[in-house]
Amino acid sequence: MSPSQVDESVTMTEEAPTFAPCLPVPNVQEMVRKNPLQVPKRYERSEEEMEKENYKSHLSSEIPIIDFSLLxxxxxxxxxxxxxxxxxxxxxxxxxHGIKTELMQRMKELTAEFFGLPVEEKNKYAMPPDDIQGYGHTSVVSDEQILDWCDQLIFLVYPTKFRKLQFWPETPEGFKDMIEAYSIEIKRVGEELISSLSVILGLQKDELLGLHNEVLQGLRVNYYPPCSTPEQVWGLSPHSDASTISVVMQDDDVSGLEIRYKGSWVPVTPVPDTQVWRLFEAHTE
Structure with a gap:
């Protein structure tokens, strides 16, 4: 499919909401650029936090694989x-899942190009202190909080009236169109999965979707700069998403994503053209 154009003239029938006020924190990528060996204390985790005794890599191959076309x-x-x-x-x-390999690869390439821009260019889309849309870091609520070793780029893409297009980067060229095209495909697959869940629950196929008055869909890109002491930091702290569905597209050659399964951490080995999905909250411990 050809990437759809982002509609710059969307009429806002309702003021776009703000989410999760956040304290300002340093840009990790810029900090590494200035001093690759520096890891401030505020990013260092305790030995207890980094303990891997409940790490079960052998279960990685057992993570279920669903054929979307059959579904x-x-x-x-x-x-x-x-x-x-x-x-x-x-x-x-x-x-x-029907999302073209070329589209996913181009999304990764343009994302990498954005984070490769000078910090002055990226800061044109800086996240405001009262919101999560834009370029920056989220979920910092205390000056004593240990920080994650990452920078982020976050958008609300659906409903379109909640978009804040001033945070959609103009550079690299085509990035805005790719955000739109990728989000359309994720929405398509996500809605089909929710419909399948309706059937599993013995409901009409469109019943669960009907309960979602408006689908709130966001896109978050996490960038993890190199770290001189990776054994002491977390790229992203352990967490449970509050959304109905979460989707993760990994780099094909970089491991790092882990999921919680029966009290243990299981690494998710990247598989080309495959995405990791979570539906609702799972209590498997």
Missing amino acids: SDGSKEELLKLDTALKEWGFFQVVN
Whole structure:
């Protein structure tokens, strides 16, 4: 598909909300650029936090894989696999989702180009202190809080009336269009998965979607600069998302994502053209 153009003239029928006020913190990428060996105390985790005794890498190959094309065709076997994945894991990987490889690869490339820009250019889209849209760092509520070793770029993409297009980067060229094109595809796959969940629950296919008066869809990009002591920092702190669905697109050659399963941490080995999904909250411990 051709990337859809971002509509710069969207009429705001309702004021776009603000979310999660955040204290200002240093730009990690710029800090590393100035001194690659510096790791401030505020980023260092305790030995207890970094303990890996409950780390089970051998379970990585057991993370459920769902064939989206079969799910869309109403395969009862694939619906049963999804049901089991949600009950036992709360996470699964999706293959044959129909999102073109070229689109996903271009999204990664343009994202990398954005974070490669001079900090002065990136700061044109700096996140305000009372919101989460834009370039910066979120969820900092205390001056004593230990920080994550990452910088972020966050947008609300749906409903369109909540978009704040002043935070959608003009550079690199085509990035705004790619954000739009990628978000459209994620929305398509996400809605189909929710419809499948309706069927699993014995409801009409469109019933759960109907309960979502307006789908609030956001896009977050996490950038993890190199660290001289990676064993002492977290790129992103352990957390549970509050959304109905979470989707993670990993770099094909970089491991790092881990999921919580029955009290242990399980690494998610990147698989090309595959995305990791979470539906609702899973209590598997």
